[in-house]
Amino acid sequence: MRDLLNGSLFFGSLISLAFYALGLAVKRRFRLAVFNPLLIATLCVIGTLIALDVDFAAYQHSTEVISYFLAPATVCLAVPLYEQLALLKRHWKAMLAGLLAGVLCGLGCVFALSSLFSFPHELYASLLPKNITSAIGYGLSQELGGVVPITASAIMIAGMFGGVAGEGLLAFFGVTDPVARGFGIGMASHAIGTARAMDLGQVEGAMSSLAIIAAGLTTVVAAPFFSTLL
Amino acid sequence: MQYLMQLGIILAVSFAGEVLNALLPLPVPASVYGLCLMLALLATGVLKPAQIQPVSRFLIAVMPVMFLPTCVGIMDVADQLLPVLLPFLVVCIVGSALVMVVSGRVAQAAIRRERGARQ
Structure with missing residues (x-):
């Protein structure tokens, strides 16, 4: 299981999107600034990686595709x-x-x-x-x-x-x-x-x-x- | 097809930003060159906002997710930060609060004075 998650191309991106969606839902439900979706997602992803013993490097590799769009998005500002x-x-x-x-x-x-x-x-x-x-x-x-x-x-x-x-x-x-x-x-x-x-x-x-x-x-x-x- | 074209334009400007970053000896990142270049293209009318929307709108809307991998990266320097965690957080939070309030208040005071002078 651990090897599968560490080698997976999609696991990191998947939990990133899933926890961000959760963060958005929590923010919409409670309407409090403390429930910032990015903050919630960060804490949940860190917790998941530690709980499942997934290396940060493996997570980083899987989420490169997400980070890739940061420069084009900045250009769009x-x-x-x-x-x-x-x-x-x-x-x-x-x-x-x-x-x-x-x-x-x-x-x-x-x-x-x-x-x-x-x-x-x-x-x-x-x-x-x-x-x-x-x-x-x-x-x-x-x-x-x-x-x-x-x-x-x-x-x-x-x-x-x-x-x-x-x-x-x-x-x-x-x-x-x-x-x-x-x-x-x-x-x-x-x-x-x-x-x-x-x-x-x-x-x-x-x-x-x-x-x-x-x-x-x-x-x-x-x-x-x-x-x-x- | 329309989406691909829009993404293509955005990537082309991002690439031009990379080229400027490589050619000019300033400590300005490629994405900031790209942003300035895109603004110049829009301001001069070479490009119309409609030619990159809705893709640009989508990218801006999902931008917070793009910071998630870097935020999670905090766990990678946790052992370096733990011994100084409290003072480190104090500097980050007090410093940021000060920057926000000072720049916001000064800008607001100046805007109000401009408005007053105009009336």
Whole structure:
């Protein structure tokens, strides 16, 4: 049985889709942000792999076909962005201000907390790219002397945090403007947050997509400076 | 046939992104080049949204599933993270909350000032 599951081409993809569908059903039933389908699916898949003693490498091999579509899907984010182009042109100054404030606060916060916890440079550098899209974050982590799998985990946690708590957090701090809401979610939670922002509305989704690009590129420029601090 | 054509266009732009990534010495991933290129094609009218929809809409709708394999990858670095798990989570969550609230609030304040100035 174990050999069959480890050698299977379809088992990993099958449980991924099945648990994501379960996550969607749970979210629809309870309508609570904590029941984020991605979070539910992640926990269920990890539990299943451990319970059935399936190697992560085997799972990864089986799900390559799912990950394959990530780049084409990212390219497709251009469509909602295009549909909101007028809004983007009208508010570019506001978003530039939000971008600079967000990136500097984010990197500064990682520096402050990493000093507080006396993290080694390796861990500090792995955490600096936590709020940007993994496609840019992995390369940046490597360049700064970080550990890529740790960066990958930090990026996933930042993304899921935005998906689970973003809406409530922004409402709590009085951010109600759809442009600012979407932009804030994308700034902190990249494409995972954007997937959630799409549910909130077309404007939110488009602004979140824009924030992924803006945050990623700005962080690439600013992070090397912060990296030398610790 | 229509779906294949639409997927073909999307893959062609993704490939062009890979080419740009290989040619230009910037730390920009292929998918971000592809996104910018697609936006340029749409903005200049070379491509109409209808030429890639509904396939593009489908890909965006199922995008969260595409992150699942990487999320599950956390189990692969669990032994490295366990000793620092709590502070690690604090940095990830506090840091992300700060980025979201600061960028959202600053952008909102600027938007409201712009609106006020216009009226």
